[in-house]
Amino acid sequence: MDTYKFDPAIFIKPPYFKCPKCKKEGYGILMVRSDSYLRRCKYCFYPKGHEEADVYDLPLLKKKIIYLDQFAISEMAKVKDDSKGREKWASLHNILDSMVLNQLIVCPDSRYHEEETELFRSLRKEIKDFYVQMSRGVTFKTSHSIEVHQISQALKKFVGEDDNQQHLFPWEDAFNGNPSSWHDHYHIRVNKRLDETEVEKRRIQKEKYAETMSKHLEGLPDRESFDFDNEVKIWNNATADSILILYDRYVKEQIAMTLGLKPFDPSLYLYAPTVVDIAEYVISFFKRRGIESREDLISKVQEFFYSEFFDKVPYVNISSLFSAGISRKYVFGSRKGTNVGSYYDKQIVSHLLPYCCAMFIDNEARSILSERPVDIENKYNINLFSLSNLDDFLFFLKNINDSADSNIKANVAAVYGQWHEVKL
């Protein structure tokens, strides 16, 4: 029987230089950290544990965060060497990948990529491998986590602890690690087991969303009576309502179970909707500030959820602007046949957009988000691209590429072996 022999030299990557100790051409890269890298020899393993590590500092990076939606990811993932008619996607992939390797951009993946890929019945593995490879391990936190960070800022503004009118978008709120780190040769991703019943639930949720949206559109007034700002307000309140109503239902069920009026159901605790967490977070925020009586707490919580501070929470605001934009398009269009906007477009844009420099999304979503009253690009300082302005996207990438300074170029070559020339 063969025994597997672990060879630590496989972790020492090129480019190799002459080792200061054994003089062989094996002095390579042991590890790349967020702002430095270490060298070691693959033959004599100099420097060993007792010797001083050979550390090189790396310059600070300011990578542009570019979100690629599921459509772009799956089109690029389908490119094979002999793909005819996919040259456009093959070329875009080459450009993006070179720029990722050059440490100029990062294309993070998210739970939405995972969820949408799971909804596909074929090519699941190919698409997943592709976005994980593109992201080099940089991945968005869950939407729920982003929501809590944004709500926390809004609460501090609401009680006057933070007088900055603007919301801030530090990377810590949206990513587990700094997306502007120099990337290592390795990144580890734990594979979650696919739960087909969960996937089916999401499929139903998506259909339900489309149904609800269609019904809402049919009930909209005519052009003369349509008021965009009021429509935004309706959606803001709908978000507040859904949190409070679901929380209320959850608490009532919990009480009924505690009193023995309902059989004990552990799933109530295990699968509580994330909005329950949001409500509990808000309640505990006010408790920590000394509000104790139940009546006072309830009125404070309600006051917050129906205040302009909640309306201005970025994920709430973007989601409402997007929905009102869909309504507006429906009313001013032919009042039919409007793509109601996919469930995922809205989720992705409302949660991830403020943390990105650019997003590649679908044509319909981009047109809704760019129209005058919605005007997401100016409001959130984001560059939106889609297939219909692909040339603008390429020009945007070219500008980033052309602005790379010589110090970064030299360090990229030192750490990864080469600077990738990008043809744009």
Ligand SMILES: [Zn+2]
């Ligand atoms: Zn050596």
